[in-house]
Amino acid sequence: MKKILxxxxxxxxRSAILGGCEAFFGYPITPQNEIPEYLSKYLPEVGKVFVQxxxxxxxxxxxxxxxxxxxxVMTSSSxxxxxxxxxxxxxxxxxxxxxxxxxxxxxxxxxxxxxxSQSDYFQITRGxxxxxxxxxxxxxxxxQETVDLMKEAFEIADYYRNPVMIAVDGxxxxxxxxxxxxxxxxxxxxxEKNWAASGGHTGKERRIVTSLFLDPEKLxxxxxxxxKKYKVMIADEQKYELSNAEEAEFIIVAYGTMARIVxxxxxxxxxxxxxxxxxxxxxxxxxxxxxxxxxxxSLKGILVAELSLGQMLDDVKICNEGRFPLSFFGRVGGVLPxxxxxxxxxxxxxxxxxx
Amino acid sequence: xxxxxxxxxxxxxxxxxxxxxxxxxxxxxxxxEKINQKGYHQIKVIDPERCIACGFCALMCPDxxxxxxxxxx
Amino acid sequence: xxxxxxxxxxxxxxxxxxxxxxxxxxxxxxxVAEALEELNIIEKAIGIASVGCSVLSxxxxxxxxxxxxxxxxxxxxxxxxxxxxxxxxxxxxxxGDLASIGIGETIHAANRGENLTxxxxxxxxxxxxxxxxxxxxxxxxKTTTSPFGRDLHLHxxxxxxxxxxxxxxxxxxxxxxxxxxxxxLKNAKRAILKAFQNQIENKGFSLVxxxxxxxxxxxxxxxxxxxxxxxxxxxxxxxxxFKDGEENE
Numbered sequence: 129m130k131k132i133l134x135x136x137x138x139x140x141x142r143s144a145i146l147g148g149c150e151a152f153f154g155y156p157i158t159p160q161n162e163i164p165e166y167l168s169k170y171l172p173e174v175g176k177v178f179v180q181x182x183x184x185x186x187x188x189x190x191x192x193x194x195x196x197x198x199x200x201v202m203t204s205s206s207x208x209x210x211x212x213x214x215x216x217x218x219x220x221x222x223x224x225x226x227x228x229x230x231x232x233x234x235x236x237x238x239x240x241x242x243x244x245s246q247s248d249y250f251q252i253t254r255g256x257x258x259x260x261x262x263x264x265x266x267x268x269x270x271x272q273e274t275v276d277l278m279k280e281a282f283e284i285a286d287y288y289r290n291p292v293m294i295a296v297d298g299x300x301x302x303x304x305x306x307x308x309x310x311x312x313x314x315x316x317x318x319x320e321k322n323w324a325a326s327g328g329h330t331g332k333e334r335r336i337v338t339s340l341f342l343d344p345e346k347l348x349x350x351x352x353x354x355x356k357k358y359k360v361m362i363a364d365e366q367k368y369e370l371s372n373a374e375e376a377e378f379i380i381v382a383y384g385t386m387a388r389i390v391x392x393x394x395x396x397x398x399x400x401x402x403x404x405x406x407x408x409x410x411x412x413x414x415x416x417x418x419x420x421x422x423x424x425x426s427l428k429g430i431l432v433a434e435l436s437l438g439q440m441l442d443d444v445k446i447c448n449e450g451r452f453p454l455s456f457f458g459r460v461g462g463v464l465p466x467x468x469x470x471x472x473x474x475x476x477x478x479x480x481x482x483x
Numbered sequence: 484x485x486x487x488x489x490x491x492x493x494x495x496x497x498x499x500x501x502x503x504x505x506x507x508x509x510x511x512x513x514x515x516e517k518i519n520q521k522g523y524h525q526i527k528v529i530d531p532e533r534c535i536a537c538g539f540c541a542l543m544c545p546d547x548x549x550x551x552x553x554x555x556x
Numbered sequence: 557x558x559x560x561x562x563x564x565x566x567x568x569x570x571x572x573x574x575x576x577x578x579x580x581x582x583x584x585x586x587x588v589a590e591a592l593e594e595l596n597i598i599e600k601a602i603g604i605a606s607v608g609c610s611v612l613s614x615x616x617x618x619x620x621x622x623x624x625x626x627x628x629x630x631x632x633x634x635x636x637x638x639x640x641x642x643x644x645x646x647x648x649x650x651x652g653d654l655a656s657i658g659i660g661e662t663i664h665a666a667n668r669g670e671n672l673t674x675x676x677x678x679x680x681x682x683x684x685x686x687x688x689x690x691x692x693x694x695x696x697x698k699t700t701t702s703p704f705g706r707d708l709h710l711h712x713x714x715x716x717x718x719x720x721x722x723x724x725x726x727x728x729x730x731x732x733x734x735x736x737x738x739x740x741l742k743n744a745k746r747a748i749l750k751a752f753q754n755q756i757e758n759k760g761f762s763l764v765x766x767x768x769x770x771x772x773x774x775x776x777x778x779x780x781x782x783x784x785x786x787x788x789x790x791x792x793x794x795x796x797x798f799k800d801g802e803e804n805e
Contacts, residue, residue, distance in 0.1 A: 137651075140759035148598070150639065151635070151638060151639050153634075153635060177638045177639060179634065179638060181631065181634075181664075182660060182661070183660065185631075185661075185662065186628070186631040186634075186661050186662075187631075189624065189625060189632050189633065189635065189661070190631045190634050190638075191597070191635060192622075192625075192628075192631075192632055192635060193604075193622065193624075193631065193632035193633060193634065193635025193636040193639070194635035194636065194638065194639040195635075196622040196632070196635075196636065197602065197622075197635070197636045197639045197640045197643070198639075200637040200638075201639070203637070203780055212685075215629075216625065216626055219625050223623070249656070255682070272673035325586035325602050325620035325636075326602070326620065326624045326643070327599075327600050327601065327602045327619075327620055327622060327640055327643035327644075328599055328600065328620075328643075329599075329620050330598055330599060330618045330619060331569075331618065333617065334619065334622045335618070335621075336614045336621050336622075336623070337620075337621070337622045337623065338605070338614060338621075338622070338623035339623065340623055341613065388681060409642070410610040439653070485773075487561065488558065490566075494572075494750075495572050495573075497576075497577035497578070498577060499577035499778040500572050500578070500777075500778065500779060500781070501578055501580030501771065501778055501779065503651040504739065504782075506740060506777045523577065525611075526642065537561075539738045540561040541561070541562035541563075542562060542738050542741055542742075543576060543580060543737075543738060544582075544583075544584045545573065545580065545581065545582020545586070546572070546573050546582050547564035547565070547568065547582075547586060549562070550560065550562065550563045550564070551560070551561040551562040551563075552558040552560055552561060553557060553558070553559045553560075553561050554557070554558050554559075554561065555557070
């Protein structure tokens with residue numbers, strides 16, 4: 129299979145086109161600007177829509193409009209811009225509209241920094257907008273994973289009539305790796321969009337796209353229907369890698385760029401005779417709770433490593449249910465740890481649990 | 484001889500009286516004896532013979548209550 | 557031999573309007589519906605229901621409707637029109653939605669020359685939420701958040717939307733109208749027809765600002781409210797064509 133060397137953001141943009149993106153609405157923000165730049169050139173080339181909106185708020189609402197009209201649509205942004213989109217995401221979920229949102233995460237809070245970070249975990253998985261809703265969120269760690277996910281993202285979004293978020297960090301967006309763009313994507317059976325306000329319908333055939341249900345019983349009914357959908361996602365869409373876990377003493381839980389650094393840390397610890405496995409969530413939501421029933425009884429503890437001060441940590445605590453001792457390692461601000469630092473943290477943890 | 488005939492969808496009337504105000508021949512009034520399901524006073528035509536079918540009542544009605552028809556020669 | 561002079565437009569559904577008695581929303585809804593009917597575009601139309609009293613307009617126009625977040629109607633409309641250019645896309649917005657929270661989205665849609673029809677209901681107050689001050693509230697006008705009257709030094713002057721939009725090159729048609737009596741109403745209808753005709757002809761962004769009433773929150777009868785438009789609003793918000801045709805064409 130042919131491989132080409134690409135920059136992360138451009139690979140994301142290219143694979144979006146391959147995934148069937150028909151429209152992009154977005155606003156510049158570091159470190160993801162290559163995505164709108166690439167699409168501004170190549171989407172019109174294939175007769176599709178590109179608009180640089182006046183803000184992230186305008187962007188997500190343009191996405192809402194295009195999704196309501198029944199087209200495959202996406203946006204991209206970075207952490208502070210995603211914060212602005214939270215209202216729009218709530219509306220998209222409430223109105224059951226499919227779309228793909230790429231978040232190239234950077235340091236926060238507030239303006240923060242432009243270096244890589246994973247401190248959006250809360251805003252991705254805990255809403256951030258109002259209401260009971262969920263976003264299917266993926267956190268690939270390298271460009272091949274990212275490209276494959278981007279191509280599938282529009283299928284998944286259409287299948288569930290829900291936003292899908294691809295969360296990478298600034299490192300992944302900016303780095304260059306070789307990727308194959310030709311890999312097959314799993315196609316789902318997607319019903320016709322007979323709910324879309326695409327024009328041409330009157331009387332009983334009229335389509336109304338809305339998240340407003342003023343009658344409390346109707347709103348509850350609507351919410352319960354959404355909850356049912358989310359239950360299906362939890363049952364069917366958890367994706368993770370649990371490697372090196374057989375008879376492991378410790379497991380490190382990490383995703384994205386942190387997972388890559390952890391892989392090296394695990395090698396360092398292996399050389400020191402300590403068997404450490406990796407649990408790498410690929411879906412941030414639904415969180416891979418299933419993996420926790422597969423953890424070996426030999427486990428002495430779980431170390432959670434994030435580029436944050438402990439956000440995914442909460443989900444690990446929930447899934448762990450007090451079974452194993454937990455520890456946390458985090459670097460923030462855009463500082464990337466060396467594998468040695470993580471190995472050291474695990475050794476310290478090992479000493480603590482042996483007491 | 485009336486030039487116009489009016490039909491009313493009384494259940495949609497909210498008794499706002501815009502039609503009463505803008506009728507140039509002043510033949511409309513709120514019927515204080517009747518109320519519709521929502522509790523609004525309906526409209527009555529107090530002198531149907533003097534309807535000139537101008538359509539102003541229907542034009543100004545926010546609720547499309549009135550249908551105006553021109554009759555005769 | 558009976559000939560129909562006036563009847564309910566086919567552009568409206570059977571749903572009874574939920575607006576207050578005598579509220580001009582009802583009148584403007586009719587004009588929009590009639591425009592869709594007369595131009596034969598009901599089947600092509602996609603309307604955006606904004607937030608305010610008009611949020612329920614998705615029940616009243618007999619075409620596909622999309623409900624938008626507060627202020628974002630013109631962004632939503634952009635998303636729809638760019639994706640479905642053959643559709644006739646219109647937004648129907650009040651003073652909060654278009655001139656306050658949504659002014660950025662509205663100006664930028666106009667600036668990009670999005671081929672849209674925007675109907676702007678200016679009743680100098682926030683209706684749905686109970687009568688708070690709007691960007692268009694007049695100096696001295698009392699509202700629930702300007703209980704002592706709008707004050708130039710505290711609140712600034714009321715925003716003249718048509719005047720502002722007429723400055724934007726790709727806003728090709730900007731007109732302010734009123735519906736306070738049959739003569740002005742017929743003129744308003746002509747303007748709204750034109751705003752839709754422009755979209756059919758792909759001319760660019762068209763905005764019709766309709767001076768409207770809010771009898772309940774103004775504390776007046778519907779008839780007195782129409783008089784208030786004539787006597788108090790029109791002197792500040794002149795009814796006229798601000799722009800008709802593109803600059804630098």
